[in-house]
Amino acid sequence: MTPASSSVATRTLDLTVAGHRVATPCAEIGEGAPALLLPALSSISAREEMLPLARELGGTHRCLVPDWPGFGAHPRARLPLNPANLHAFLDALLEAAPGPYALAVAAGHAAPYLVAAARRHPGAFARLVLVAPTWRGPLPTALGPERAAWFGRIRRAVEMPLLGEALYRINISPPVIGRMMRAHVYAEATHVTPAVVAAKHRITRQSRGRFGTAAFVTGGLDPAASREDFLALFGHGLPPVQVLRPDQAPRRSGAEMDALIATGRVVAAPVPGALSAHEEFPGAVADAIRAV
Structure with missing residues (x-):
């Protein structure tokens, strides 16, 4: 296990996605076999949420942690946000940093995008872990x-120049972020400290931040139209897939995880936490990854 003091390097990949230049900052940490760690998509998503897990894995893996376009603690790229462009982003990322990767970890909404990328790029990943x-x-x-x-x-409405910014500010205020995190992002309310909320609020205040939030919250970045479409991503032609199912995941989201596990197409393991188990309980998540 890598100590928490492990240094983090930053590199920027200059990608082209759907004709748009997308400067993509990435964190690099650890030594060993290459690993790709994809943060979740959400109003408070940023590569920083994956750093605790990257530190845990850094003793055996050299982890690359990119920000998604439209998300992260930096000014956002002017890229139309839709599933096709997020798929194209991963294609561009894998062209610029092809690996191959011994391990790929994706959280939340990043998970089906990673699975689809593994189908398009056979041999790019030896193993997938979905948190x-x-x-x-x-x-x-x-x-x-x-x-x-x-x-x-x-x-x-949220994307409109003046009204949209006002609506966005109301819905990503620190009190709202704190309630959201206690409700379904973290499992332990005591972990939602003022410092954590302030850090998440800084992420939301980046230039063009409302566009990623509006797209994600309204389903504009949903990579599948139904449970059946989601489950159809899995099966033959993929590397081994492990699903880490948090024990306090919200009821509806947990039901979708359970439906995937019930197919028998993945190996499942329980972990503590809610939707951000990789950030709240990185040691337990790393242990589950290493246990396979």
């Missing part, structure tokens, strides 16, 4: 498909 995998954004999960007509309207 609390999700495929459906918060509003579609909470409200259901019968209200889908509202999701696009909400996204367009």
Whole structure:
């Protein structure tokens, strides 16, 4: 296990995605076999959330941790945010940093994107680990498909120049972030400290931050249209897939994880935590990864 003081290097990959230049900052940490760690997609997503797990794995793996376009603690690229462009981003990333990777870890909504990339790039990954995998954004999960007509309207409202910025600021204030984290991001309320909330709030205040949030929350970045489509990603033609199922995942998201596990197409292991188990309990997540 790598000590928590392990140094983190930063490199920027100059990628081209759908004709747009996407400067992609990446953290690098550890020594050993190459590993790719993909943070979740969310309003508070950034590569920093993967660093605790990268430190745990850094004794045996050289971890590359990129930010997704439209997310992270830096000004965001002017890239239209949709599933096709996120798939294209991973293609560009794998062209610039091809590995091959002994290990690839993805959290939350990043998980199905990683699985799809493994299908497009046979041999790029020896093994996949999905931490609390999700495929459906918060509003579609909470409200259901019968209200889908509202999701696009909400996204367009948040993307508007003045009204959108005001709506965004209201919905990513520190009190709102704290409630969200206690509700389903972290399992232990005591871990949601003022310092943690302040760090997450800084992520949301980056230039063009509202676009990634609007896309993710309304289901605009959902890589599958249904559970059946999500499950169809798995099966023959993939490297071994391990799913780490947090014991306090939200009910609806947990049901999707359980449906995937029930297919028998993945190896499953329980871990403590909720949707950000990799950040809240990195030692337990690393132990589960090493146990296979």
